[in-house]
Amino acid sequence: MMGGRGSTVFICVLLSILSSACLSSGFTPVDNYLIDCGSLTNTTVGDRVFVADNSASNFLSTPKNTFAKASISVTSGDYSPLYQTARIFDGTSKYTFGISQPGRHWIRLYFYPFVSGSYNMSRASFDVTTPNHAFLINFNVKTSVVKEFSVNVTSKNLVITFTPSGNSFAFLNALEVVSVPDGLITDDADTFNPAGGFKGLPFQALETVYRVNMGGPTVSFENDTLGRTWVPDKNFLIGNNLAISISNFAAVKYVGGGATQESAPNAVYGTATRMNSENDPNSNFNVTWEFNVNPGFQYLLRFHFCDIVSRNPNDLYFNVYIDSWLVAENLDPSSVADALAVAFYRDFVTAARVSNKLRVSIGPTNTIDNVYPNAILNGLEIMKMNNSLGSLGGPAPAVSDSSSKRNVGLTVGLSIGAVILVVLAGIFFMFCRKRRRLARQGHSKMWIPLSISGGNSHTMGSKYSNGTATSLDSNLGYRIPFVAVHEATNNFDESWVIGIGGFGKVYKGTLNDGTKVAVKRGNPRSQQGLAEFQTEIEMLSQFRHRHLVSLIGYCDEKNEMILIYEYMENGTLKSHLYGSGSPSLSWKDRLEICIGAARGLHYLHTGYAKAVIHRDVKSANILLDENFMAKVADFGLSKTGPEIDQTHVSTAVKGSFGYLDPEYFRRQQLTEKSDVYSFGVVLFEVLCARPVIDPSLPREMVNLAEWAMKWHKRGQLEQIIDSTLVGKIRPDSLRKFGETAEKCLADFGVDRPSMGDVLWNLEYALQLQEAVVPGDPEDNSTNMIGELSPQINNFSDVDNSVSAAQFEASSVDDLSGVSMSRVFSQLVKSEGR
Template identity: 75%
Template sequence: MGCFKFDLFIWVLSLLCLGLLCSGFVPADNYLIDCGSLANTTVGNRVFLADNLASKYLSSPKDVVANVSLKPITSFDDSPLYQTARIFPESSKYTFSISHSGRHWIRLYFYPFVFGSYDLSKAKFSISAQNFALLTDFSVQNTTLKEFSVNVTSDSLVITFTPSSNSFAFLNAIEVVSVPDQLITDDVSSGSEKFQGLMNQALETAWRVNMGGPIVSFENDTLWRTWVPDQSFLVNENLAKDFSNIAAVKYDVGLATEDIAPQTVYGTLTEMNSADNPNSNFNVTWEFTVDPGFQYLVRFHFCDVVSKSLNQLYFNVYVDSSNVAPDLDLSTMTINKLAVPYYLDIVTASIVRNKLRISIGPSAVNNAYPNAILNGLEIMKMNNSAGSLSGTNSVSFSNSSSKSNVGVIVGASVGSFIAVALAGVLFVLCRRRKRLADQGHSKTWSPFSMNGTNSHTMGSKYSYGTTASAASNYSYRFPFGVVQEATNNFDESWVIGIGGFGKVYKGTLNDGTKVAVKRGNPRSQQGLAEFRTEIEMLSQFRHRHLVSLIGYCDDKNEMILIYEYMENGTLKGHLYGSGHPSLSWKQRLEICIGSARGLHYLHTGYAKAVIHRDVKSANILLDENLMAKVADFGLSKTGPEIDQTHVSTAVKGSFGYLDPEYFRRQQLTEKSDVYSFGVVLFEVLCARPVIDPSLPREMVNLAEWAMKWQKKGQLEQIIDSTLAGKIRPDSLRKFGETAEKCLADYGVDRPSMGDVLWNLEYALQLQETEIPGDAEENSTNMIGELSPQINNYSNVDTNDSAVQFEVSSVDDLSGVSMSKVFSQLVKSEGR
């Protein structure tokens, strides 16, 4: 009998606990106002206060009460809440007393109709609350419900409506309702780390979706939320199937409650359509439109009402390409219980494109049968660092396709964002370029950057669910989590180079684009100044032979630069020490020519010359076609003014490549780059390090050793053995003379990069085509004599008569027919 009483007590206690869990939330603050209405309005089981009774909450110098007759109410879209409105021609405020501090819903109802001279579809206005910008220059085209939540810590909440210039604001209905304290907590992941400060964030609901089930109306949700079906978001519906077992759902103490999501959400799900194939291996994916430029809180709802036993279902959960819950076992998360609701929160990094993908897929752990499930999903936009949830370019996304989807609360349209944002960036760039031209130097770091001449798609496996992708030439500021994900958390096995600034990692963006990620070493002697210089320089220039900067990261005191990935690494790596196949002489000449083009552009392509200051084979990178691009502009410096001959500055550069005149006098000119490039030319020819202490004393310094052989006319004695017998003598002679001129002791005796470029082109022609005439005549010191004709060859048109005159003049100078040479040189792209 005692045992029976005890069992009865446990049964009653269980019912009481279940009753407490399912009783629903009673908000401490519950303001519901039907704006413009003369009487209270009942919607479901809720009563919205008549506007005249709620006037005590409103402070408005001038407003208009608008009424309109709609068709009979047949859906939420036709709710009586949308039959009236309050119009604000001037800034107005609602002030609500708060009895219980904490997070509160702010729901704003909009329906644009015509009332007298007011066409509400033409209204444009901003809304702020609790120091957050909820909407900025907002306009409404269709029935729209905007849902926000803010953490109110004061005894009042003020919501301000501010019309845009020559416009007005309006509102059909408003809710300010307390949110359960346990609904949003700081116990949230941001990848491998905990995200801190979520309680201080304002949130806007972008999507709230019931996977595998029908629409769940606000009347069937304890917090008056609407959940929409997931079918329209599926990327491939054939890979997914629905499952429903609502009666099986059992809320458990300490886990998800009915306030987190209703039973109808946890009892339905979408799962893999494996078709009884134990070898199925695919993901089920949903795609959502989101507003770029913000972080998002993504909440996953799970309830295993599918499995027949514990530890049967293992699967992976992805936000974009990031696996945010690898090998998830729900029975472990619910303390060895099936059909118990569980939710997982993830905070993304800042999103830079307008699509967010959510995927589930099978796990190979324990040879589990391939399946994966998702019951519900919420995506909430978080305010940015400026306290905004909107931004000046955000436009409301509303229900324009189906009346049944009026409860969908979605993100902002991206079209106008991109157009206005690009226009803004172009304006900044133009202003900055003009300022640089006027002042010769920018003292303000404005790291808007432009990529190379080819448009790049920039994307990233953005950490924990963020994707970057923008088909434009503009660089972006990447969050640290993004870079972590792209580099597999800076995996040491992904290191592709180490320099004075730090390590360089190979990375992969979300759309498959490969990048090189240079991470500054805090103990490095190169620091913030080099970091800024690199961004500033690459934001000014675009050239096919300069490495493009895709973006940068300065989060968490990091200094990270993200470049286009150069498939074939450094020129140095192809010359010695890395085991790459030997380059042919033609390939080496073309690499030298490409590098010279990049440097020539730096020296001449802008209002003032830019001096690289660190020209070396390790800073010449090769793409998949072995096209050369100059990299690493951290030491670069703008050249002297027109009335000056040099820039006085501390000596910087790499040992072995350093201009001795610059070292002695600390006077920098473009000719310092020319000297360094001359060392690179000998490095290319001899395929050995520029400084090698292991060699005999006379051979340690490559430049000195090679110059001795060049002056003896026996350069062929020291060339790379793989090139022996493969270089035509005339080509080698011209190449050697060019390198020798570059290494002249005094800068005034060295050629310009334009002259060097011409001679390298000529050396390539001599290698490919024998030109009749005396070899000595062909190899005369053309460097100084030809500069007036070729310094600006990259900008001339081959059809221009002046160009034809120059060609004939060169023919006269050389004494041989060189039209074949110049037919290539005068083209803007060269060979």
């Protein structure tokens, strides 16, 4: 076995030796069209011959034959011979290829923009389509690229159309239409959001976005029996020091039940990236790769595994994540064929992407004893799937919910009582089987009401009767009858919906005593369910604080999960920053809101027997009452902190994209400092009044935290503040606020301040903003710094016990209140968890 990337030379030599053996036994495509567009002679690339364009002209229908040739020799990687010439399309043009064997085919389009005469190909804009699919929409290319698509061709002919956009033109350097092995794309992919299986994959059009060789060098088309190219993973790794490369080509086995050499070549399965956990049996972190993707589309992710690390079977167990979703728990590569080094792959289909970033992680298991912490990945393929319109380009259409239509049809069809009973019995059987399967996977999302009798519930069940806050004895006063909730919301009138969150819809309502309420009704199809419902009740029934949400009541009758909060007149902090048209806030108002939220979080971290970590701090979870007083909301993901003799809690990563603590994501070790990081993002969000992730902006501006930190380090934070605040923030107040946010966003939790420290510094920033120097006619001086307490000017000088006493003195009043608090959790939830 070899380690380190220094083995690249040796690997390359091995690849050249392996290539002849691989190609000799490779797949022979039935359909194999290779065209060098614009060339008058055949072009050989590796062992493949691309025919001259004039020889292939009978495939093309075009209004004008225009060839282009580069003025200088093109040297662009392995495909440079194909980039010397191009064909120009001034009008709609079509290639028509006869298909000898229907099935999946690769369509590879080669582009290299050069200038030829009056044609500057970097300015070309065009569409590429087939009768059933749109591959490229308004496509424009600035550098060499190969766009690879695969589509299931069912007709005798495949027609590929090039359509210039407006007054522009289209171009193409080379073209492949090649048969794909029948078993390459199978219908056994899993989904994880929600959990289940994806059906219909063989009929999806796919675009290869990434094909990555973990732990090894580039694998060229010459070393892949299907002509694929695999790129190294080092440019996608987050935290190179957390991973090491390994190789062991001789160990790789292709056996029944696993992969074949058509799945991926030996050069991929024989290398891997693994955790850098050597000599540290307590290692607990993830190895993570990050990829840019197009929002609005689903993606097929194919993970390639081959245990070339272990000495014995059942030595290696690890977890696999897509974003923060645990998609494979306790994966044991040796279990595929009861042997080591057996090549295999696993397919997963994502939900339609909201973010333009996709992260893949591997990490150690925390649930199996006596297993050395390690994890490996040999290869990864990421393929975009066509949307409901058959398109792989352009914006995706809104996702429609057709389940209601199916339910209507089912109801009409099942009109005979006996049939209904049979169907219900079958559904019940499937429900139980799926629930057991998901429970084994460790991430069940099944909807299980707290009371399952379906009628008036009188108990939370034995699961909650062990003296917890959700037991019958402690929470009877919180239970509100379903009939009262139904009446308060006017029978859940849809016109009364004031928000939609991850748990379900939120309705405005009025109880029979006149109290305005917000009613959060759980959706059975939601990604959230019993765990979040239980946690919300447990947390909110224990805490009383003026800056935290408190529960008015809950209802778990009739298989419902409903949470009731007092109505908050001014909604979320987020709605007052951007996107909703709500009135803008002054700088003083924003500081006071941040201070209130910090007080609430500080109480969570210090005011209870064990620290409570919120885990989902964001502007959408900071609510404002009629006086714009801030309260922290939505405790569905909250978790109690570590024991006294521990530093962290090891747990699966959850939170909202853009606010998530990178150290928590990498190491799966949750501390109060994870909340501090998220709050730092909120501070910059308050200052700049823009989303934390905005894919529509230029690349350097997409991530708010990164963008703001760059400007802060330049000392020019005033250049990016909310336009409504320009000229209204005193420089020293802005400086202190920026310093506070910067410290919150430190890469490592140990370098971040506590919430108590953050609170002191925000109070100080407010004092700097409000400071008045006698005799200053314009009331705009910041020279009162010297008159303020010097100890709060530095995080390290804060006495946490003093800050806790000072800022939590008001909690006595909170605890003595008779009524519950005045907010509801998260009216607007646009970020995914």
